[in-house]
Amino acid sequence: MVERILPARHDAPLHGVAATRRLEARALAAAPSPPLMQAAGAAVERLALALAPHARHIVVLAGPGNNGGDGLEAAARLRRAGRPAVVRLCGDPARLPADAAASLQRAREAGVPFIEPSALPALGAQDLLVDALLGLGGAARPAQGALAEALTLLAAQRAPVLAVDLPSGLDGDTGQAALGALTVRADHTLALLTLKPGLFTGAGRDHAGTVWLDRLGVDGLGLVVAATGPEGPAEAPTAWLRGAAARRSPPTLPALDPRPGDEAPRVPARGAAATIRRHALHKGSFGDVAVVGGARGMLGAAVLAARAAHAAGAGRVWLSPLDPSGARLDPARPELMLRRTTAWTADTLRQATVVAGCGGGGAIAAVLAGLLTHAPRLVLDADALNAVAADAALRDALRARRSRGQASVVTPHPLEAARLLGCDTGTVQADRLAAAARLADALGCSVVLKGSGSIVATPGETPWVNGSGTAALATGGSGDVLAGWIGGRWSAGLALPVPPDLHELTAEAVWTHADAAERAGRPLLRAADLVEVLAGVGAGAHGAANGPDGPDGA
Ligand SMILES: NC(=O)C1=CN([C@@H]2O[C@H](COP(=O)(O)OP(=O)(O)OC[C@H]3O[C@@H](n4cnc5c(N)ncnc54)[C@H](O)[C@@H]3O)[C@@H](O)[C@H]2O)[C@@H](O)CC1
Ligand SMILES: [K+]
Structure with a gap:
């Protein structure tokens, strides 16, 4: 047939x-x-x-x-x-x-x-x-x-x-x-x-x-x-094409008031991120995201990531610009809270999902060691990846997180992946699946290798090749939005009785991010507009019961 x-x-x-x-x-x-x-x-x-x-x-x-x-x-x-x-x-x-x-x-x-x-x-x-x-x-x-x-x-x-x-x-x-x-x-x-x-x-x-x-x-x-699942006598797939995540399984009701320390079963929960907000949930149920980036002249990247994390359903989003003279407010999104990086303590970091590197410049290197040590969930993008590539001690610190039960996602484009792997971009692009898998194993992380057909690789998992997206995303800022979106989905997923595993969660976030370009139906989707399209997805996935601005929301 x-x-x-x-x-x-x-x-x-x-x-x-x-x-x-x-x-x-x-x-x-x-x-x-x-x-x-x-x-x-x-x-x-x-x-x-x-x-x-x-x-x-x-x-x-x-x-x-x-x-x-x-x-x-x-x-x-x-x-x-x-x-x-x-x-x-x-x-x-x-x-x-x-x-x-x-x-x-x-x-x-x-x-x-x-x-x-x-x-x-x-x-x-x-x-x-x-x-x-x-x-x-x-x-x-x-x-x-x-x-x-x-x-x-x-x-x-x-x-x-x-x-x-x-x-x-x-x-x-x-x-x-x-x-x-x-x-x-x-x-x-x-x-x-x-x-x-x-x-x-x-x-x-x-x-x-x-x-x-x-x-x-x-x-x-x-x-x-x-379908994904036990492979039995079948020929094991080399990778999976990632299709429509949202249609995968019926919505799952999130737990009410999950207590810190509650042990969630760590089994792959396909589609578990497609949930609805229960009436009695509050912003604390959906966790805090801290976006650390935005060095001098690059504040916009961090703002985009923070807006995306917020649109994804995180309970509270903190923006921590690396430029101390940077803005004190995002006028278009006053919901975002500003906090200097120096105000983060180990204790507060331990409660947060951290997205680091968007527009971070060289300044990100100075704060990275603390984030690598304390953040339980960490998304590294852009200049954070360049800092890790340039510093063996940071690479070791990133690798060590896995053994401590701290989870990390890195979101390199091919040049950043090449720097991390110590090769050239041509080598990465010559075999994107192999490059992403190598990087995942080397760093003990989930890896999103961006580009046409983004790859999501996690140690021990069959990789995904993302099937959604158009060239409308080939514009400055889309990557910052993706990093924030992953962080926000991760944080919001904590409210589920069974949080999706990292491989699934990352693939779902990559799919929804790229699918927004298809939803928008425009030849070019500017990054701030992309966040607004994504906000509709976040509402669909998390807000079916009350709507995005329902009484439980902000
Ligand atoms: N054997 C079967 O019953 C089936 C075969 N299938 C077909 O068979 C294909 C694979 O067949 P093959 O393994 O024969 O491979 P191909 O038919 O893809 O090509 C191999 C032939 O091309 C030559 N060749 C390769 N690169 C060349 C170049 N640059 N310049 C000159 N000649 C070159 C090789 O010397 C060889 O003769 C599949 O892609 C599929 O289309 C499928 O239909 C499944 C069933
Ligand atoms: K052919």
Whole structure:
């Protein structure tokens, strides 16, 4: 069955190249009927007909491996159905793998014309190009000869492109455009057997277009898990695509007056952050957030983080600017309270969720050691991360928190992640999932590696690839809002009988933050406006009973 994947709306298991090959081998051993390649060809045929029902030409570019075999199988079926499919074969027919050779034979028997590039018909918007050049086995070396010629020809066409399994040249594990400018930019990608992480992070979203999936019947074999949970005999996912958090489970009523020291069971509570405010709760139920940042000239970053924490449902939000001459009030949000960093004692810090670094400049380094020692819940962003990267003692202090039961989230963009890992940005972006996991293990933290398809990694957990968001968030201040939003959600989650675990909570916050860009529906969403959109989400999640300004609220 071909299904459309809406990345922001569905959770889905993602399998990298090695996991997909294992799954394929297990599926082939079960001798499925029809055989996998024939099922793949049928899926390509179905989608091609749905996308281009009035095509005068369907041109299948078939490569030298089994991806080409899928294309040949589809061409054979289309031709048998009386459709105008032709094939450009870029590979030696005598050296095709066995399955692809059998598909070539079927295409020949169906009367499929095999064309030279010079005979390519002029294609229009109603026609279709099928990219069956490279799939899982591509991307390892530069394209040459007939393959390079076909990729060049494809890039110059105006007809829509349907990529089979992966856009040719896109690395299925990392989302890197491994063939540079020749990497196919598809309008649609039909993933086969599995969704690959590379479709949703790095350059993947821009190259894949609309993603479709056909599991070729292997879901019936129990080889793929349908939702997060015990994985049993299924092939363990490499990562999870994070879809609509809010729809995951029914609302949960928060506990009344949780007492300090109450032991909450630490089990993953999916969707537990989607709660409603009980009438008798008070601001103390939702905890305090302290935002420490805003050095001279950078107060705005800390204000944005504080506003976001407040919008997320924290009970009280303290703004502690690092510039002593900084503002004494946020006139647009007088609810925020100002407190000098020197006024924080170890005792008061121990009650707070701390968000540190937004616009912190060099001044953050001086206060970081105290925050690392005392804050039970700590979100580090921007200059706090640069300070940690530059100072081995701070790195050790961050790492040591986990063994004391203190939890930390770091939210680097790729350059900050590179500084923390001691490598360059290119290395981080070349494998974002691996970089985030390495950083999580090295620092003992949950890591949000920002960028297209943000990664959420936590030691011992399967990472999430965030599915929501648009480039409307690519503007100054969105990161500050995210850090504050995570802190605020974390704090508000304390009111739940079962607070969500950190991995789940962080993924939920990342999803809702990026989803706001889709909700707003604007090409660019300025950070202060983003907070206002998020405030609506916070109200939906926490205020259904009373509304955001109900009697229990501020
Ligand atoms: N075997 C089967 O029954 C199935 C195969 N499937 C398809 O098979 C694909 C994987 O097939 P393969 O492992 O054969 O890999 P590919 O078909 O992706 O490509 C491998 C071939 O391309 C060549 N190649 C790679 N990079 C090149 C370059 N830069 N220049 C020139 N040649 C290059 C390799 O030498 C090899 O011949 C999947 O992506 C999927 O489309 C799926 O349909 C599932 C079923
Ligand atoms: K392809």
